[in-house]
Every structure is written in C-alpha cells, then in structure tokens.
Amino acid sequence: MMTYFSASAQLEQQVKDTLAKYPGVFAVAFKDLQTGTELLINAQETFHAASTMKVPVMIEVFKQAAAGRFALSDSVLVKNEFKSIVDSSVYHLNPEDDSQQELYQQLGTRKTLSALMYEMIIMSSNLATNLIIEMVDAKNVTQTMRALGAAHIQVLRGVEDEKAFEKGLNNTTTAYDLMLLFEKIATNKAVDAPACGTMIKILLDQHFNDVIPALLPPDVKVAHKTGEISGVRHDAGIVFLPDGRKYVLVLLSKQLPDVKAGVQAMANVSALIYRHMQAK
Numbered sequence: 001m002m003t004y005f006s007a008s009a010q011l012e013q014q015v016k017d018t019l020a021k022y023p024g025v026f027a028v029a030f031k032d033l034q035t036g037t038e039l040l041i042n043a044q045e046t047f048h049a050a051s052t053m054k055v056p057v058m059i060e061v062f063k064q065a066a067a068g069r070f071a072l073s074d075s076v077l078v079k080n081e082f083k084s085i086v087d088s089s090v091y092h093l094n095p096e097d098d099s100q101q102e103l104y105q106q107l108g109t110r111k112t113l114s115a116l117m118y119e120m121i122i123m124s125s126n127l128a129t130n131l132i133i134e135m136v137d138a139k140n141v142t143q144t145m146r147a148l149g150a151a152h153i154q155v156l157r158g159v160e161d162e163k164a165f166e167k168g169l170n171n172t173t174t175a176y177d178l179m180l181l182f183e184k185i186a187t188n189k190a191v192d193a194p195a196c197g198t199m200i201k202i203l204l205d206q207h208f209n210d211v212i213p214a215l216l217p218p219d220v221k222v223a224h225k226t227g228e229i230s231g232v233r234h235d236a237g238i239v240f241l242p243d244g245r246k247y248v249l250v251l252l253s254k255q256l257p258d259v260k261a262g263v264q265a266m267a268n269v270s271a272l273i274y275r276h277m278q279a280k
Contacts, residue, residue: 011276012039015269022265024231024256029179030273031248033186039273043176046152047252050227051124052178052234053155053171057132058202059148059181060141061117062195070135072117075110078103082130085138085156086163093126093160099208100125121225122205130158148184150177175250178236182248185223186238199223203237211235212249214267216274231256233263235270241277249273 019026019041027042065072080092095104100123103111116132119125133141133155141155154172157164164170184190185199203223212235213222224237236250251269256262 008276011272012041014272015039015041018268018272019265022261023258024262024265025254026262026265027175027250027252028269029175029248029250031179031183032277033183033246033248040176043179043250044152044174045252046172046174047234047254048229048232049153049155049171049173050229050232050234051129052173052225052227052236052252053153054120054124054129055178055181055203055225055236056141056145056150056153056155057129057136058117058121058199059185059190060136060144061113061132062191062199063144064136064140065113066191066195070113072112072114074113076113076116076131076135078106078109078111078127078131080104080107080127082134082158082161084161084163085169086161086167089163091161091163093130095127097160098126099123100128103127118202118205121202122207124208124226126159130160133158145177145181148181148190150180153177153181173252175236175252178250178252179248182236182238182250186246186248200238206237210263211251211266212237212239212270214263215271220274231259233259233266235266239274239277245277247273247277 027045029043030039095101100119116128120128138155145153152174156169185196188196190196200223206224208226212224219242221240222237227234232254234252240246251266253262
C-alpha cells in the first residue's frame, strides 16, 4: 500500500501565490506517480467539464470494446442529428462551434470508431463525441467512472444539447476525479494495459498545447486533454519526464474575465510543478 504525502508547503504556497495574481476560480490536482506525493487546491470544487469529459468517454469505448460489444475497427455512420436528453427532440451541431470541422464534410459516409475517437481527443471534435456517446450511452460512462473511484464526474449528455444546458443538465467534474482517471490510465488500470497504452498514444497527439505543455522543454511529453467553454479553460494529463518519471497534473478554471490571462496563470503553475520535479 503506497503512502500518500502532501507536496511541500513551499510548493503549495508558490502555486497559490501564482494563481492569486489572476482573477477567476482555479483548481489544481498534482500527483507524483513515483512517490505518491500530491498537491490538491480546490480539488473537490465542481466545474463544468467542457471537453475533459471526452476522456471518460474514451475510457468507456475501450471498456466496451474489451467486453466485445463492438470493435474499434467497426464503422460508424457520420450524421449530424442527435436527440436532447430533455425531451428526445432532434438537434444539430453547429460546425462553427466545433474545433474540428472537416468531419461535417463527410456526412453520410462511414468512419471507423477508432478514427472518430482519435478526432474526439486530439482535435476535440464535438461531432465525433456525440456519435460515440450515442454508441456507448452517457449513463454507462458515469457508471464506469464510479467503478474507477471517481465519485463526482457526471457525463450526462453529448455536446450542444441546448435544452439540457438551459435546465442546468451539464457534464461536470472535479480536479481530483480527473487526476484519479489519468493516474488509472498511467498505471494501466483504467481498462487493461493494451487499452491504456493506446489511450496514452492518442493523448500524446493532442493538438491544443497552450496550458500544461506550454512552458515545458520539448523533451517533456504530455498526454493530455483540454476543455473550454465561455470563461472556462481546463487541461489535464500525464507528464512524462526524460528520466522516466511521470506525474499527473490537472488544472481547471472558471469565471475567467480574461481567458488569455487565465491560460497564462495555469501554464505558469505547470512550469512551477515541473521545476519542483526537476529539483528532486
């Protein structure tokens, strides 16, 4: 049984001082996977999950594939028609609100599940996400999160379900739960070793790198997933140091009056954590 230690009071103060310079609400969850050392700041605060919920969805895909429900090589019809969880009325995604727009040009064609999952993670494709959630069912995603020990992550629905949004039916998370999930992926416990290895490879190809990796040296690799909606910026992942050590870092934010400043604040915290690890 590994003993868990809190990170140094000095590091905690440095992180708090850094974040205090910027308006907004922040949460930090850090874990050194060698020593079990943790730093938790507002780690149980609830945040809109934004696109970080795509990691639980990915875990569920691998879990159901391992159980034989489908194969990652199965083809999926690309369509832009989904049902609201509120009343089953049909809604469509707006390509202008999606960070991956090429998929909308392929409506009516078929793509492999693995290709859709890759776009869901590295480009944060909303269309791919909704197609996959329709296959695996959001309820199953949340159930799997509970089984993995994540007590607060809620995956209720796909993206852009406006009726659900108006009723406050949103996907939510805490920094602690995301830390736990990435630790499970890093230690091959999210599904099995081959699945976790593939998940890490996908996460390493992340296209959006302005938070955790932004101020780190190029030889430091980050397998991560970002999230953003209005006033909200998140990043969560596994950091691989050149010497073989690794750590999990989750940075969440909300109520950001200046998003650019909030992103800078979290990138600065990531750099602080990296320097702390280097000094050990």
